[in-house]
Amino acid sequence: MHPDVAKLVEAGRIPKPVGERLSQLAPGNFCLHKSFGAGKVTDWDLPAKKVTIDFEKSAGQTMELQFAFQKTEWIPADDFRAKKIEQREELRTLSKSDPINLLVHLLQSHGGSMTGDALEKELSGAVIPEADFKKWWDNAKKALRDSRLAVVPQKRTEAIVLRSGDRSPAQALVADFEAARDIKGMIRALEAIAADIGAFENDTDALKRLLSDIDEGAKKAARVQLGQALQLVSARDEVIGSSKALELDPSAVRLSDLLVNADASRLADEAGALPSSRQRAVYEAFPNAYGDEWVGKIVHVFDKVGARGVTEIARILLERDSLPALVTHLRSAIARRALGPDALIWVCRERKGPSQEVFSADVGAAVLNLLENDHLSDGPRKTSRLQSLLGDDKSLLTDLVSIMDVNEARNFGRRLLDCPVFGELEKKSLMARIIKARPETAELVNGSNQKRPEETLLVSWESLEKKKAELDDIVRNKIPQNREDVKIAKSYGDLRENFEYKSAKDMEKYLAHRRTALDKEINNARGTDFKGSDASKVNIGTIVTLEDASGGTVDMTVLGAWDSIPETKTVSYLSVVGKALVGRAPGDEVSIRDEETEQMQTLKVRSIRPFNP
Structure with a gap:
């Protein structure tokens, strides 16, 4: 206790605890302020109840003693933050000569842990020149990880934790696993063990003790977190x-055990989110999990597991001479227009290799169909990579139209020009490649240098109001909320590894795109109630009765651009089915795709009547 303060305590003027806290604010001591940072007390005036502190960010700051009591925290003279005030040059020298010692000292001063962002804030500029910090930290981080003195995570937003005690490297790695609070922590600890397995050369007993813990964790996680259970078991197998x-152990949980009990759709979602190496391990477990049915099971999830999964599954099937099953699946899915964007990308990229048998004119139709459907659907786009592939792969369209006959090539070119996904310049660029390969399609772009007027969309009043309501919601609610989401996510720091920030920015792009699209569509739309439609032929606003070869009949209603309702057999006049029907008269035959079987069928127009007489 400071002598001046001790006199006040002895005289009974202040309680002893207050005297001890007051002594911490005596000249020469160090303290910490939330806004000003670390500081050194340079003077005080007890009668006036004032204290003067030279803070790191505000020198000569005079405060009321009561305020200093509440807003500052005492730190010892050997605290890293205190040394930054009086021994900064020594710290700078240490950062060059012994960066690990510097980092350990910093972590100790912060209670043994701090995030990468907080560490950068403490060192960059003050101890290490800002321009040199990234390079310095990359080297120092690797050295710290190799020293095993601390747990160094991959993400900057996660805490770097100083290991305690005089443990061996193996003991420290095992302790990290045992201290893990969740499955993700266990996975990270196992990855560290696998990367440094040499530390256990003379101490494998510690690893053996972990195996039962991993089994128990995997069993629990499988019920609610299948993806993490798969990762945990895969990481264990790597160790x-x-x-x-x-x-x-023969009784241990294996990947095949987790697969057998998993729902197929859930398995596809969870496996598709895993790193490539872990996905491969999961797919290689299919034969043990499903026996003779493994090929059918793995093909079933092929186009649902994302880009990495598609590549890994195809590679495994190829290695095991089971590619014909995939070819059969792809041929059927392409014909039904049921193949997802990642699988279609694989088919296009491997067109001179494994997918050569299925690379046909139908692939082009499937690509455009998927792009159009995604453009018209709500939510973030799922086909951006597919669209980019058409532009980036300079020979893709050439190879595609080269295997088409003249009519197929013309129809493909015509549909590409009508596709709302592409801008005018992009359409011209893509058509130039098509025309170079198939000169017969040049007639499609005659006069295309003149901008074609937008075709007015005929829509129901109900669908028009729905579009207006969606636009209003985007402008009034979703865009303002997204701005706040971006601000909040940005505050988390480290934008390079900030998933929340990237997600918010992706949503920002989507909302801007969706707002522009809705503005354009609404301005180009004309509402109608379809009253009095001409029923001498199939027109917009008519109900057509179709008859199949067995005599069975079905009614289909052709309405506005935004009025497709599959459940009630209502189709938009702009849809493939709508375009096939419009203009047909009673007695005409039309080929359309069955929505349930996805097979082409020929139907006869039996009768036509107005939707709203």
Whole structure:
């Protein structure tokens, strides 16, 4: 206790606890302020109840003693933040000569842990020149990780944790696993063990003790977090595979055990989110999980597991001479226009290899169909990579139209020109490639240098009001909310590894795109109630009765551009089915795709009547 303060305590003027806290604010001591940072007390005036502190960010700051009591925290003279005030040059020298010692000292001063962002804030500029910090930190981080003195995560927003005690490297790695609070922490700890398996050369008993914990964790996670359970078991297998002294117990949980009990759609979603190496391990477990049915099971999830999964599954099927099953699946899915964007990208990229048998004119139709449907649907776009592939792969369209006959090539070119996904310049660029390969399609772009007027869309009043309501919601609610989401996510720091920020920015792009599209569509739309439509032929606003070869009949209603309702057999006049029907008269035959079987069928127009007489 400071002598001047001790006199006040002895005289009974202040309680002893207050005296001890007051002594911490005596000249020469160090303290911490939330806004001003670390500081050194330079003077005080007890009668006037004033204290003067030289803060890192505000020198000569005079405060009321009561305010300093509440807003500052005492730190010892050997605290890293205190040394930044009086021994900064020594710290700068240490950062060059012994960066690990510097980092350990910094972590100790922060209670043993701090995030990468907080560490950069503490060092960059003050101790290490801002321009040099990234390079310095990359080297220092690797050295700190190799020293095993601290747990160094991959993400800057996660805490770097100083290991305590005099443990061996192996003991420290095991302790990290045992200290993990969740499955993700266990996975990270196992990855660290696998990367440093040499530390266990003379201490495999510690690893053996972990195996039962992993089994228990995987069983629990499988019920609600299948993806994490798959990751955990895969990471365990990597550890076992890298150690000659470890063997998997016959009763241990295996990837095949998790697959057998998993729902197919859930499995596809969870597996598709895994890293490539882990996905491969999961797909390689299919034969053990499903026996003779494994090929059918893996083909079933092929186009649902994302880009990485598609590549891995195709590679496994190729290696095991089971590619014909995939070819059969792809041929059927392409014909039904049921193949997803990642699978279609794979088909296009591997067109001179494994997918050569299925690369046909139907692939072009499937690509455009998927782009159009995605453009008209709500939510973030799913086909951006597919659209980019058409532009980036200079020979894709050439190869595609080269295998088409003249009519197929013309129809494909015509549909591309009508596709709302592409801008005018992009359409011209893509058509130039088509025309170069198939000169017969040049007639499609005659006069295309003159901008074609937008065709007015005929829509129902109900669908028009729905579009207006969606636009109003975007402008009034979603865009303002997204601005706040971006601000909040940005505050989390480290934009390079900030998933929330990237997600918010993606939504920002989507909302801007959707707003522009809705503005354009609404301005170009004309509402109608379809009253008095001409029923001598199939027109917009008519109900047509179609008859199949067996005599069965079905009614289909052709309405406005935004009025497709599959459940009630209502189609838009702009849809493939709508375009096939419009203009047909009783007695005409029309080929359309069955919505349930996805097979082409020929139907006869039996009768036509107005939707709203």
